[in-house]
Amino acid sequence: xxxxxxxxxxxxxxxxxxxxxxxxxxxxxxxxxxxxxxxxxxxxxxxxxxxxxxxxxxxxxxxxxxxxxxxxxxxxxxxxxxxxxxxxxxxxxxxxxxxxxxxxxxxxxxxxxxxxxxxxxxxxxxxxxxxxxxxxxxxxxxxxxxxxxxxxxxxxxxxxxxxxxxxxxxxxxxxxxxxxxxxxxxxxxxxxxxxxxxxxxxxxxxxxxxxxxxxxxxxxxxxxxxxxxxxxxxxx
Amino acid sequence: xxxxxxxxxxxxxxxxxxxxxxxxxxxxxxxxxxxxxxxxxxxxxxxxxxxxxxxxxxxxxxxxxxxxxxxxxxxxxxxxxxxxxxxxxxxxxxxxxxxxxxxxxxxxxxxxxxxxxxxxxxxxxxxxxxxxxxxxxxxxxxxxxxxxxxxxxxxxxxxxxxxxxxxxxxxxxxxxxxxxxxxxxxxxxxxxxxxxxxxxxxxxxxxxxxxxxxxxxxxxxxxxxxxxxxxxxxxxxxxxxxxxxxxxxxxxxxxxxxxxxxxxxxxxxxxxxxxxxxxxxxxxxxxxxxxxxxxxxxxxxxxxxxx
Ligand SMILES: Nc1ncnc2c1ncn2[C@@H]1O[C@H](COP(=O)(O)OP(=O)(O)OP(=O)(O)O)[C@@H](O)[C@H]1O
Ligand SMILES: [Mg+2]
Numbered sequence: 001x002x003x004x005x006x007x008x009x010x011x012x013x014x015x016x017x018x019x020x021x022x023x024x025x026x027x028x029x030x031x032x033x034x035x036x037x038x039x040x041x042x043x044x045x046x047x048x049x050x051x052x053x054x055x056x057x058x059x060x061x062x063x064x065x066x067x068x069x070x071x072x073x074x075x076x077x078x079x080x081x082x083x084x085x086x087x088x089x090x091x092x093x094x095x096x097x098x099x100x101x102x103x104x105x106x107x108x109x110x111x112x113x114x115x116x117x118x119x120x121x122x123x124x125x126x127x128x129x130x131x132x133x134x135x136x137x138x139x140x141x142x143x144x145x146x147x148x149x150x151x152x153x154x155x156x157x158x159x160x161x162x163x164x165x166x167x168x169x170x171x172x173x174x175x176x177x178x179x180x181x182x183x184x185x186x187x188x189x190x191x192x193x194x195x196x197x198x199x200x201x202x203x204x205x206x207x208x209x210x211x212x213x214x215x216x217x218x219x220x221x222x223x224x225x226x227x228x229x230x231x232x233x234x235x236x
Numbered sequence: 237x238x239x240x241x242x243x244x245x246x247x248x249x250x251x252x253x254x255x256x257x258x259x260x261x262x263x264x265x266x267x268x269x270x271x272x273x274x275x276x277x278x279x280x281x282x283x284x285x286x287x288x289x290x291x292x293x294x295x296x297x298x299x300x301x302x303x304x305x306x307x308x309x310x311x312x313x314x315x316x317x318x319x320x321x322x323x324x325x326x327x328x329x330x331x332x333x334x335x336x337x338x339x340x341x342x343x344x345x346x347x348x349x350x351x352x353x354x355x356x357x358x359x360x361x362x363x364x365x366x367x368x369x370x371x372x373x374x375x376x377x378x379x380x381x382x383x384x385x386x387x388x389x390x391x392x393x394x395x396x397x398x399x400x401x402x403x404x405x406x407x408x409x410x411x412x413x414x415x416x417x418x419x420x421x422x423x424x425x426x427x428x429x430x431x432x433x434x435x436x437x438x439x440x441x442x443x444x445x446x447x448x449x450x451x452x453x454x455x456x457x458x459x460x461x462x463x464x465x466x467x468x469x470x471x472x473x474x475x476x477x478x479x480x481x482x483x484x485x486x487x488x489x490x491x492x493x494x495x496x497x498x499x500x501x502x503x504x505x506x507x508x509x510x511x512x513x514x515x516x517x518x519x520x521x522x523x524x525x526x527x528x529x530x531x532x533x534x535x536x537x538x539x540x541x542x543x
Pocket of ligand 1: 012015016017018036037039040041043044045
């Protein structure tokens with residue numbers, strides 16, 4: 001579904017490399033945690049997938065498209081295949097939960113009755129069907145993030161990217177959020193989640209791709225957050 | 237994007253930047269007002285100029301039934317013999333007389349109607365009162381006196397007029413007005429362009445979260461830009477409408493009303509522009525506003541709104 005082939009990324013001439021020779025393939029329906037210290041390149045990886053930036057070298061393939069060859073007018077179509085969730089939610093503060101989710105479909109010019117059907121359905125998916133009329137500031141952080149997930153998923157994209165979606169949340173709420181992502185993943189959506197959260201990674205036991213200084217240093221199915229170090233310590 | 241949703245987005249944008257939108261409206265209004273003035277002044281020049289101005293320097297008006305008080309017209313209207321005599325006299329003055337045309341009473345009346353289409357004077361002037369004439373082009377326009385002295389008082393001639401003297405000063409004045417108005421309009425249009433692009437930058441800032449979301453969910457560049465363009469279009473078209481309103485008031489009350497009456501009262505016979513001329517100019521003003529809005533906002537969007 002997503003493939004990086006020897007990808008190197010440099011934001012500007014003279015900057016250090018944000019990604020170096022990254023080779024990774026993420027199949028349809030996978031759930032992947034991307035872990036690594038701050039500045040290791042997790043967000044950069046995400047940005048290349050949605051073509052917010054273009055890779056300096058190498059190829060990025062998403063849903064069968066070579067992004068380095070994708071003409072600018074096809075970028076919107078690519079992004080419609082990808083839902084994205086951020087640490088800071090990015091909701092529209094003047095709009096209700098329902099309106100925030102409906103906004104995506106309105107922007108894409110969907111029919112009224114499609115919107116009336118999809119929005120409640122998606123709010124139910126994230127367990128917010130009873131809070132549709134609330135404004136973002138009347139919600140907890142966890143609930144706001146669930147709105148953001150609903151918004152990312154309402155157009156049913158096959159890929160969901162989440163960049164530290166639990167970064168602003170307490171452990172219990174974080175677990176709830178990742179449980180929702182897991183539920184979404186079970187319906188066939190490919191989920192890539194960047195995170196710092198050790199306990200989340202250790203609890204959910206998914207594939208772990210670890211970055212350090214822009215390089216992939218580990219790619220492990222069912223891994224833990226600090227697998228290499230922990231195993232190293234255990235072996236001694 | 238559905239029209240209802242677009243309207244909502246545009247409404248939000250206008251509400252958030254009311255002050256800027258009002259300034260765009262006003263600047264557009266003022267710049268198009270000056271542009272309109274320039275165009276109307278040109279229409280006034282055209283109206284006065286008539287079709288013969290560039291070719292004809294001297295008009296020799298012939299007697300009508302109504303001009304018996306003039307000594308040379310004592311015999312009533314000009315006769316066929318007098319007309320022929322005058323023509324041969326004109327031929328005798330070649331090469332100073334380069335060319336001349338006869339304008340019949342009917343032709344003169346038609347031209348009069350055209351020139352005074354906006355003037356109430358028209359209704360009171362009978363066809364017979366409009367004199368037939370010879371229109372004369374000189375090889376050297378400064379030698380007007382030669383022709384004047386030759387024909388003034390000749391049988392069948394009511395009067396001889398130096399056409400240029402009548403209109404030249406007015407043309408100079410009107411051309412200056414036109415030029416000044418267009419220059420001011422140019423300066424104001426630059427203001428409008430800068431203001432529109434600043435407004436779009438500010439609107440883009442206040443709508444940055446919306447545009448980010450639009451971009452992330454795969455809205456096309458056109459969809460993202462459309463609310464901005466529609467907002468700018470609305471502001472400039474309202475500005476254009478206001479400027480047309482101002483020009484209408486100026487023409488209707490100022491020129492067609494006040495000035496015409498003033499000139500008519502003094503026996504002046506000058507064809508003035510009227511509101512019909514404004515309706516010819518107005519589409520250009522509105523079209524200009526639309527073009528300004530689209531081009532400027534498009535350029536500003538390329539700079540300030542990433543897609
Ligand atoms: N827009 C940008 N322009 C220039 N350099 C950038 C930009 N974004 C990130 N970088 C640099 O690229 C490197 C990788 O950054 P990135 O944001 O991908 O890290 P991250 O793993 O997401 O970190 P964090 O956990 O703090 O979010 C860093 O050195 C960062 O300074
Ligand atoms: Mg990051």
